[in-house]
């Protein structure tokens with residue numbers, strides 16, 4: 201990997217506060233003088249853009265913001281939808297129980313229902329704060345330093361002709377609710393209407409690549425995507441329709457979005473991701489980044 205990628209891993213892995221993000225942006229500006237910062241919109245995201253969005257044939261994207269550390273992993277099984285929903289329910293149940301306890305016992309204790317009711321909402325607010333505003337996860341190798349490194353490696357490897365055909369966007373505020381990408385989609389609605397967008401989110405842990413294509417992307421580019429990302433030694437590539445998978449990330453904001461992730465597989469579970477948003481998010485399989493770099497270059501050439 202390039203020196204820039206190594207430096208990001210070593211010194212800029214936590215990008216949650218304004219100061220941390222500014223330090224990362226300054227490092228990126230030093231590496232890419234042509235980088236522009238598009239700021240503004242709900243939550244004040246700062247998206248980083250390299251290349252010409254209007255003339256590019258393909259836009260490669262990854263979110264650079266860091267999530268809060270959670271006491272439980274963000275366990276996801278994109279192709280096993282019943283299990284996906286079951287896990288979400290399992291996380292929600294203790295919260296609902298806590299909210300119920302708050303309203304019940306505080307009302308009993310104070311004799312005032314409005315106070316119990318307020319306590320219930322306070323519990324919910326505290327939970328949401330923990331999810332979004334809590335202390336940053338200190339290890340973000342897979343989510344989503346791996347996506348950031350993928351874009352940097354593609355940028356470093358591309359020829360000037362390939363660079364001409366591609367643009368790159370590092371999105372802010374994905375974890376808080378995709379505010380960065382939704383702002384970008386709004387501002388660049390016309391340019392992005394018929395443009396292929398490849399989004400890398402959590403790509404360094406697992407031997408199974410999952411590509412989730414929107415309908416429009418599938419109808420227009422499935423052949424070239426299959427050719428570019430085709431069979432790879434020691435790894436498996438699964439190309440799926442967005443309607444048959446749950447992989448919520450920035451690609452979902454765009455008409456021709458394709459989400460790219462790496463996952464592990466277990467019998468009875470299928471493809472899964474189980475370490476992100478915790479201190480166990482430390483797995484970096486460099487082969488994944490290099491494969492995605494080469495596949496992205498092939499794709500750009502084919503377009």
Ligand SMILES: [Zn+2]
Nearest residue numbers: 343344401402
């Ligand atoms: Zn992510």
